Amino acid sequence: MREHAPRRRARGAGATLTAVAMAGALALTGCTASGGDGAVRSASGSPSPSPSPTPAWDASPASVAAVGDSVTRGFDACSVLADCPEVSWATGTDDGVRSLAVRLLGAAKASSHSWNHAVSGARMAQLPEQMALAAKERPELVTVMIGANDACRDSVGLMTPVADFRASFEASVRRLRAAAPKAQLYVSSVPDLKRLWSTGRENPLGKQIWKLGICRSMLGDADDMGAAAVARRDTVLARVVAYNEVLREVCAGDELCRDDGGAVFDYRFTGEQLSEWDWFHPGRNGQARLAEIAYRNVTAAGPPA
Structure with missing residues (x-):
């Protein structure tokens, strides 16, 4: 999940509560996030496996x-x-x-x-x-x-x-x-x-x-x-x-x-x-x-x- 920078800096207790709520939502839903190395990671921080590519159909089989x-x-x-x-x-x-x-x-x-x-x-x-x-x-x-x-x-x-x-x-x-x-x-x-x-x-x-x-x-x-x-x-x-x-x-x-x-x-x-x-x-x-x-x-x- 990618976050966009807010237009104004959040202030006070409201900003803290917002951050806590977002962290809880990530933990409950298992959303993924991108690590600093660009790899897609789960909420636990471990890399998520990449999907296997679908094999291409060969239109000219040899047998x-x-x-x-x-x-x-x-x-x-x-x-x-x-x-x-x-x-x-x-x-x-x-x-x-x-x-x-x-x-x-x-x-x-x-x-x-x-x-x-x-x-x-x-x-x-x-x-x-x-x-x-x-x-x-x-x-x-x-x-x-x-x-x-x-x-x-x-x-x-x-x-x-x-x-x-x-x-x-x-x-x-x-x-x-x-x-x-x-x-x-x-x-x-x-x-x-x-x-x-x-x-x-x-x-x-x-x-x-x-x-x-x-x-x-x-x-x-x-x-x-x-x-x-x-x-x-x-x-x-x-x-x-x-x-x-x-x-x-x-x-x-x-x-x-x-x-x-x-x-x-x-x-x-x-x-x-x-x-x-x-x-x-x-x-x-x-x-x-x-x-x-x-x-x-x-x-x-x-x-x-």
Whole structure:
């Protein structure tokens, strides 16, 4: 606390009482004052520690590891009911997609300095194990896209509770920090499953594939517009929104984490971007759009507003 010189010299008992009162206020509030050497000192006279600087975000990391679910594995992007990691938005090598790793590292280096530990069908509860594997690679950047399978269950009652989702994501971040404390973390939002239903239901073949059991909580009885079906889909959407809020909040608590600001959730996928086999997962075009979103956010001067 810095004191300004009074305009007139204080006189008599009043000045003494004023000085005593100010000293008491300093002792009670723990205000700091500057010592003669310029150091900031507490009321006890001991130097106060300087705040640690916030680490700067590196917009050009030299290696990338990916964790998540079927989207990051390129499921149904190349053939029916099969992974196709070469077209993954995060670490793929396909020239048409130009994955995040390719855009950051170049095609030649991406193949040797990127790793895909995502697993099709994975839910948030499996992410800590994936994160531990990714951390072993000592990557400079880890990408996360997960949560759709936590909402895509056989019924809304089986969806992962939000509290459990949060606990598993927090555990995942702790796993990363324990093994790779300097790794940056990029977190994608969960896609808008209701919008994918609305777009995909226009394709008769896609709806036949949905009947095999893909995301029944949202895609079951795709043409049913009754009150119960509408309420079911709205419940799934609300859970996805809650998951995205968890991802944002947990990421905000880690100084080396950046989320996408809801960009993937907000992206309006069309039939051109969806798999020609299931009209739900991203196809090559959709994977390329996801790579664009990620690259834009990772290389931006600051996090999304």
